[in-house]
Amino acid sequence: MIATIEPSVLAGEIYAPASKSSMQRACAAALAAGGVTIIRNPGESNDDKAALGVISALGAEVKKSAGSLEVQSSGVHAREQAVHCGESGLGIRMFTPLVALNDREITITGEGSLVTRPMDFFDSVLPQLGVEVHSNNGKLPLKVKGPLQPRNITIDGSLSSQFLTGILFAYSASGASDVEVQVTDLKSKPYVDLTLAVMQAFGMNVPENRNYESFYFKKQAASVEPVKRTYTVEGDWSGGAFLLVAGAIAGNVTIKGLDVFSTQADKAVLQALMSCGAGISIEAEQIILRPMPLKAFHFNATDCPDLFPPLVALAAYCEGTTVIEGVGRLAHKESDRALTLQEEFGKMGVSIELQGDLMIIHGGNQVNGAAVSSRHDHRIAMATAVAGLKATGTTTISDADAINKSYPVFFDHIRQLGAKVKYA
Numbered sequence: 001m002i003a004t005i006e007p008s009v010l011a012g013e014i015y016a017p018a019s020k021s022s023m024q025r026a027c028a029a030a031l032a033a034g035g036v037t038i039i040r041n042p043g044e045s046n047d048d049k050a051a052l053g054v055i056s057a058l059g060a061e062v063k064k065s066a067g068s069l070e071v072q073s074s075g076v077h078a079r080e081q082a083v084h085c086g087e088s089g090l091g092i093r094m095f096t097p098l099v100a101l102n103d104r105e106i107t108i109t110g111e112g113s114l115v116t117r118p119m120d121f122f123d124s125v126l127p128q129l130g131v132e133v134h135s136n137n138g139k140l141p142l143k144v145k146g147p148l149q150p151r152n153i154t155i156d157g158s159l160s161s162q163f164l165t166g167i168l169f170a171y172s173a174s175g176a177s178d179v180e181v182q183v184t185d186l187k188s189k190p191y192v193d194l195t196l197a198v199m200q201a202f203g204m205n206v207p208e209n210r211n212y213e214s215f216y217f218k219k220q221a222a223s224v225e226p227v228k229r230t231y232t233v234e235g236d237w238s239g240g241a242f243l244l245v246a247g248a249i250a251g252n253v254t255i256k257g258l259d260v261f262s263t264q265a266d267k268a269v270l271q272a273l274m275s276c277g278a279g280i281s282i283e284a285e286q287i288i289l290r291p292m293p294l295k296a297f298h299f300n301a302t303d304c305p306d307l308f309p310p311l312v313a314l315a316a317y318c319e320g321t322t323v324i325e326g327v328g329r330l331a332h333k334e335s336d337r338a339l340t341l342q343e344e345f346g347k348m349g350v351s352i353e354l355q356g357d358l359m360i361i362h363g364g365n366q367v368n369g370a371a372v373s374s375r376h377d378h379r380i381a382m383a384t385a386v387a388g389l390k391a392t393g394t395t396t397i398s399d400a401d402a403i404n405k406s407y408p409v410f411f412d413h414i415r416q417l418g419a420k421v422k423y424a
């Protein structure tokens with residue numbers, strides 16, 4: 001799909017989409033905790049659909065009705081020999097340890113950029129937990145044969161928090177008792193808070209977080225009886241960040257459905273918006289943005305790496321030199337995002353330097369509409385679209401359907417806000 005964006009003035013209100021981080025965790029928890037779960041506000045992104053496919057393959061019954069899903073589960077009991085994680089990094093890293101609770105060999109596959117993303121973690125960690133693993137030199141497909149046994153272990157958290165999320169789910173689901181997961185150099189810490197919050201909401205055995213260096217499952221007797229529960233998927237601060245930035249540069253917009261008390265990492269976009277002098281009012285039920293002259297800002301995105309793309313779009317319109325820390329976190333996303341941002345924004349006349357862990361964006365100059373490519377990275381498609389709203393001339397984005405990974409209605413939403421956007 002090619003999307004075409006013309007300079008636009010935005011006005012109106014919109015609900016943020018469902019968070020794929022919250023939705024995929026809810027799927028894992030509904031499977032692992034057992035019982036009956038009603039999931040309200042379910043996400044419909046490709047990553048969310050993949051998660052539903054995985055939990056069905058692992059034994060859950062999923063029934064859809066308007067505005068909600070019902071998931072019935074008696075724990076992890078695979079009924080397929082293969083599970084497919086689509087293109088979801090969280091999906092494969094969270095579900096692989098859960099797949100490994102089974103005592104027969106199961107193949108785990110993925111597609112698109114996921115086949116080139118690193119999974120070596122499993123080669124080194126799962127055998128320590130009694131799991132046989134075969135990977136394709138640290139990449140997909142994986143074959144695992146459990147059952148995983150929770151043991152005291154130390155893992156490396158520097159590449160991604162997603163592996164820890166998977167280990168914690170699997171330990172909890174397999175009755176871990178008096179066992180500790182130690183983690184070194186953990187990055188993206190708030191995502192682990194979200195994992196623990198979802199486990200808590202599902203009545204799972206939640207480990208004690210000892211300063212993000214150790215997660216201790218205390219001694220426990222029997223597991224809790226499966227119950228009936230309702231979980232509402234949170235609005236998405238990651239997708240919402242694009243709407244907030246669009247409002248800050250191109251119009252008066254009201255965004256609803258974002259919980260300011262969420263543990264989502266990307267809620268930190270509010271700090272960046274405040275530091276650049278955006279016209280922002282944060283109210284109980286909504287956030288209102290209006291365009292104001294913007295100034296360069298300094299932001300550390302080490303623990304919220306998905307904010308780089310919307311913040312680059314914001315920085316392009318901020319007078320002066322913006323510095324964003326955490327570039328090292330971007331190499332293994334859907335694309336090598338630091339380079340992709342540099343090259344695609346470069347086509348729009350936005351100069352970006354990469355200096356070690358720092359991204360330096362020279363803002364406040366004319367931003368030109370241009371022919372750019374998402375490189376099949378959903379956040380690049382959305383960032384260039386937002387930048388195009390205030391650019392001079394037309395922006396065309398090829399491979400724009402990459403948005404389906406996290407926010408399939410993104411272009412519809414900005415159109416509802418008044419963006420001049422065409423896609424076919």
Ligand SMILES: O=C(O)C1=C[C@@H](OP(=O)(O)O)[C@@H](O)[C@H](O)C1
Binds near residue numbers: 187
């Ligand atoms: O747990 C999650 O929901 C996610 C964690 C982050 O990954 P890392 O932990 O690899 O930074 C983030 O980039 C990803 O989009 C979603």
Ligand SMILES: C=C(OP(=O)(O)O)C(=O)O
Binds near residue numbers: 087379
């Ligand atoms: C990197 C992302 O997701 P994941 O790692 O789950 O594929 C993302 O959504 O930007």
